[in-house]
Amino acid sequence: MASLSDFVDLSSKPLLWSAASIAFNPIFWNIVARAEYRNHFMTRIFGGEYNGCYVLAFTIFSLGIVRDHFYQVALDDQPFYAPMHQPIIGAGLFAAGSILVLSSMWALGVTGTYLGDYFGILMDAPVTGFPFNVTGSPMYWGSTLNFLGVALYKGKVAGLLLTAQVFVLYWFALKWEDPFTAEIYAKREREQAKKKGGKKQ
Numbered sequence: 774m775a776s777l778s779d780f781v782d783l784s785s786k787p788l789l790w791s792a793a794s795i796a797f798n799p800i801f802w803n804i805v806a807r808a809e810y811r812n813h814f815m816t817r818i819f820g821g822e823y824n825g826c827y828v829l830a831f832t833i834f835s836l837g838i839v840r841d842h843f844y845q846v847a848l849d850d851q852p853f854y855a856p857m858h859q860p861i862i863g864a865g866l867f868a869a870g871s872i873l874v875l876s877s878m879w880a881l882g883v884t885g886t887y888l889g890d891y892f893g894i895l896m897d898a899p900v901t902g903f904p905f906n907v908t909g910s911p912m913y914w915g916s917t918l919n920f921l922g923v924a925l926y927k928g929k930v931a932g933l934l935l936t937a938q939v940f941v942l943y944w945f946a947l948k949w950e951d952p953f954t955a956e957i958y959a960k961r962e963r964e965q966a967k968k969k970g971g972k973k974q
């Protein structure tokens with residue numbers, strides 16, 4: 774009779790490391806970004822909001838590479854499940870996810886991608902072209918597709934579990950981040966409206 778351990782090895786250490794790094798990254802960048810917004814500690818330490826944002830960007834990018842590495846190692850340590858081995862679909866999803874991630878980085882730039890709004894580096898106008906006309910959060914959903922693509926490419930059920938973890942975390946991250954950044958921009962609108970009103974009188 775088949776048991777769960779034929780599909781997933783839950784006792785695998787690399788699996789734990791992968792799950793931990795998937796959870797750590799969005800929690801880390803949200804804590805750092807909110808602290809920066811409140812007291813501008815990175816702007817002060819690194820001598821300017823752009824420097825601070827570039828340091829955070831580099832840190833988040835590096836943490837992402839570590840996380841992706843842990844994911845690969847974790848899946849290689851897992852049992853293979855033939856029905857889930859769908860390399861063509863997996864490669865297609867990975868390509869689609871990469872297009873979403875890379876095109877949104879291209880559209881937003883470094884500061885737009887890596888929480889520049891928390892440093893006071895606001896964009897002039899919301900980006901509405903591709904890939905933002907496909908989804909409001911191409912970075913998150915593209916990254917989720919990448920995880921799913923690798924899971925199918927390698928035929929590993931544990932990859933599906935970790936992908937579900939990514940999905941849930943990003944979903945919560947969006948619920949937490951979107952209203953906050955919306956308020957940052959709303960605040961600028963109010964200040965600009967006040968300035969304009971002042972000039973007219």
Ligand SMILES: *[C@@H]1O[C@H](CO)[C@@H](O)[C@H](O)[C@H]1NC(C)=O
Nearest residue numbers: 901902903904905906907908
């Ligand atoms: C999004 O915009 C791109 C380029 O402007 C366009 O080619 C594409 O059809 C649009 N997609 C949707 C779903 O509207």
